[in-house]
Amino acid sequence: MGQFLQFAFLGLSTGAVYAVMASSLVGVYAATGIINFAQGAIGLWAVYQVAALRDDGGLVLPIGTIPLTGGDDPMPMIPAIIIGVLSAVVWAIAAHLLVFRPLRTAPVLAQVVASVGLMLFIQALVQLRFDTGTLFALATLPDKTIEFAGAVVNVSDLILAGIAIVIAALFWAYFRLTRLGVATRAGAEDELAARLVGYSPDRLAAIVWVLTGAATGLIVILASFTIGLNVTSYTFYVIPALAVALLGRLTSFGVACGAGLALGSFQAIITWLTTKDWWPDWAQAGLGDALPFVVIVVALFLMGGRIPSRGSLGEVKMPAVRIPRVRPVPTIAVLAVTVVAIVITSGTWRFGVVTSVILSLIALSLVLLTGYLGQISLASMAFAGAAGFALSKLTVNWHVPFPFSMLFAALIATGLGVLVGIPALRIRGAQLAVVTLAAAIAIQGFVFNNPAITAYEGNIISDPSLFGIDLGVRDGTNLVTLRFSLMVLVVVAIATLVVMRFMAGSTGRAFLAVRSNERAAASVGINVAATKLFGFALSAFLAGIGGCLIGYSRGQLSAGSFTVIIGLVMLAMTYVGGITSVSGAFIAGIIGPLGVGYVFLNQTLELGEYYDLIAAGGLLLMAVLNPVGISGAVGEFVDRLTARRHVMSDGVSTPAVASPNTKADCNV
Template sequence: MGQFLQFAFLGLAAGAIYSVLASSLVGIYAATGIINFAQGAIGLYSVYLVAALRTDGSLVLPIGTLSLGSEDDPTSMELALVLGVVSAVVWALLAHVLVFRPLRHAPVLAQVVASVGLMLFLQALVQLRFDTENLFAQSILPENTVEIAGAVVNVSDLILAGVAIAVSLLLWAYFRLTTLGVATRAGSEDELAARLSGYSPDRLAAIVWVISGAATGLIVVLASFTIGLTVTSYTFFVIPALAVALVGRLTSFGIACAAGLVLGAFQSVISWLATKTWWPEWAQAGLGDAVPFVIVVVALFLLGGRIPSRGSLGEVRMPAVRIPRIRVVPTVAIIAAVVIAILLTFGTWRFGVVTSVILTLIALSLVLLTGYLGQISLASMAFAGAAGFALSKLTTNWNVPFPFSMLFAALIATGLGVLVGVPALRIRGAQLAVVTLAAALAIQSFVFNNPAITAFEGNMIADPTLFGIDLGVRDGTNLVTLRFALMVLVVVAIATLVVLRFMGGSTGRAFLAVRSNERAAASVGINVAATKLLGFALSAFLAGIGGCLIGYSRGQLSAGSFTVMIGLTLLAMTYVGGITSFAGAVIAGIIGPLGVGYVFLTQTLSFGEYYELIAAGSLLLMAVMNPVGVAGAASEFGDRIRTLRHRREPEPQPGAPGAAQSAEAGAHV
């Protein structure tokens, strides 16, 4: 019992972070109606800022560095702590003013991708500006221990739990006992009424952003010595925080706080149990990270209908969709252009071309599911990775030949996609984004990074062969063979044409009807549940084919090929390109991770280290200023040009040759 309690108390540090982030998420949701996926990333900058100040006195700014000390005389702990908290407040205010306030009445999709973009931007900025490999957190809280019921407990863990409870009480008191807090709550129900009462929802929201930013910065800096410094950990602490916030229906600070502390303790106990000899081998890695996903799904299924939505001044709409039409000449021209690019390139550049072709297919899966069906999914690379690892098993252990191995692996990804899509039958919008992001992180931790599940035969993938022709990616020193590149193009072209045919037919119209209005779609005989599951199935199948092609291009898989961050980056690029069009998927493939755009930045401009920052920054700009993306903007510009031409054309006069021709044409019509 003593060991059980000891490990439960050891989880209080992580639990305190979950609790404070969850309380902050509840407060922000009450003030703005936005679920902020970047809340953990806001604290991430504070952690590394304090670590740098305590190491050599460097105050690292987004641009430039100020010296407030040296290695022999670093910044004092008190000043470093204050600056860390202030930095979190500044980032929170910037997020409110520059990102979320302009998107207050934007579609949920724009708010979600902007939040994801901010998360990617802050993480990329930290990796760019700080020496993340050599910075270490220093102790701030007391390091002594006390004994409770036979368990040796760190005093610092108890203090962190106390801070989490205090933050929760502070936010509860602000929203319940202060005039401004009550006005903020009223504004969440009826924004127009709040304005008529003389309160500015923007200013009320700014106050909540300040409080939540300060609380986030404080707790992560205090806990950093216990947790350690890792970039991705603090970024993804938002997933368990979202889980416990949803348990509290995004309204209860007390439930969110208590659930966060319990979840941290529970994860610590699971880590302890995993060391026992009787514990199953398959559950020794990543199970703790999968728990938040289960909590999210259960909470949303039980409470999804009772989670309040913010009142708005008007209706918002998703970006417009253009129905794809397969035309022979443009299709042949695109394929010919890719063939020429393959023939004219070699080495890293050809690898970039092939990768762009593969990423176009995965991006198309996002266009299909999110742009057409309106179901926000952040798990595309999880589906791709599931197919990739299944392909390794099929080709090395069971010797399944190409292309059947790829089809079977993609079907496994399809089953996973349907499973993840089941919650979409009850929820939508930002809540569905939470589910899919939690699912992606759970799959990455519990499946991809679990040696008991994925570590077989070194995750090797046998080269594809067809009718005795070797289609392998390598041939001696040749990085990408011409045969492999053309095989990828053929597979992607076939899959793309098939899915475009679906999108342009009755299936696509059903998708658009469900996206527009689910009740109206059901009233005209469309099976909404089946349509949603079909969308997840088709999207996962496309992503699975892409994952198999990635596997073939590598020859040996690792979890690093299918991380959540890569998936989010590809989503960012798809949104930048245009989330509702095939052209957007093509643009996303070109500028996606390791694609042609990435090779250009790395090889030609030597800007490879700035890639993630540029990607996230582009996403933020697009989400705020141009929600339809590059492809949508180009289409709108073309429409305007055609409209102007039509207006400038003089109407034919009666009796003129043109008039006679027009009359004749009209008669034929």
């Protein structure tokens, strides 16, 4: 019992971080209707800022550093904490003014991808601006212990839990007992009414952003000595925080705080249980990461219909969809250009071309599911990784030949996609994004990083062969063989053409109907549930084929090939390319991780270390300024030129007519 209690108390430090972040998420949602995926990243900057100040006294800015102590002398603890909290406030208010306020009436998709883009941007900036490999957190709370029921309890853990409770109580008091807080809640119910009585929802939201930024910055700074410094961990603490916030229906600070503390303790208890001899080997790693996903799914599936939405002004519409047409001449031209690029390149450049071809297929899975069906998914790379690791088992352990090994592995990813898509039967929008991101983290921790599940002879993948022809990726010193490159192109081309036929036919029309209005789609005989699950299945299958091709191109897989960050960057590139068009998927493949664009950035411009920052920045700009992406912008420009040419040739100005390739805007 003593050890049980000791680990339960040890988890309070992490639980306090969950609790305060969850309270902050509830506050931001009440003020803006936005689920802020970047809440953890805001705290990440604050904690590294304090670590840098207490190391050499340098105030690190996005560009440049200001020495505050003279020389390399460390800054005292209290001033460093104050500056760290203020830095979190600055990021929070900047997020409100520059990102989320312009997107106040934007589609949920734009708000979600902007939030994810901000998360990636801050994380990439932290890695560039701070020496994350050498900085460490110094103690800020008393280093004392007490004994309780046979357990040795750190006083600092109790203090952190107390601070989390106080912060939750202060948030509750602000929203319930103050005039501005009540006005903020009223604005969430009816924004127009709040404006009519003289309150600015933007200003009210700015106050909440300041308060939540300060709270998040403070708790991570105080807890950093206990839980350590890690760029990825702090960024994704937002997922367990969202899990407990959703338990409180994004309205209850008390439930969010209590559940956050309980979740942190329970994860620590699971860590203790894994040391027991009777604990199964398959559950030795990643179970704590999977727990928030289970909590989120249960909470959303049971309460998804009862989570309040924010009242807004006007009708919110999704970007227009361009229905694909399979035209022989453009298709042959694209294939010919790709073949030429493969033939004339070698080494790293050919690897970049092949990777771009593969990534275009994974991007197409996002276009299909998110752009066409309207189901926001952040787990495409998790599906790809599941197929890749399954391919290793199929080819090495069971000697399944190509192409059946790839098809079976993709079917495994398909099954996983259907399981992740089941919550979509009850929820959509930002809540579905939460589920899929939590699923991606759970799959990464519980499957990819679990030696009992994925490790088989180093996850080696046997080279493909067909009719006695070796299609392996390497031949001696040749990094990528011509045979392998052409095989990848053929597989991706066939899959793409088949999907384009689906998208242009009755299936695509059903997808667009569900995307536009689920009730209206059901009223005309469309099985909405089956359509959603089929969309998740087809998207996961495409991502699975892409994951298998990535596996074949590597020859040996590691969890690093399919991290959540890579998946989010892939989403960013797809949104930049154009989330609602097939050509957007091609652009995403070109500029995706390790693709041609990355090779050019890394080898020609020597800016490879800035890739994640550029990707996140591009996503933010597209989300705020150009939600249709590069492909959509080009299409709109061509449509305008065509319309102008018709007017000039006819000599008469005629009313604008929608292009036959363009789907009208659809409601969220």
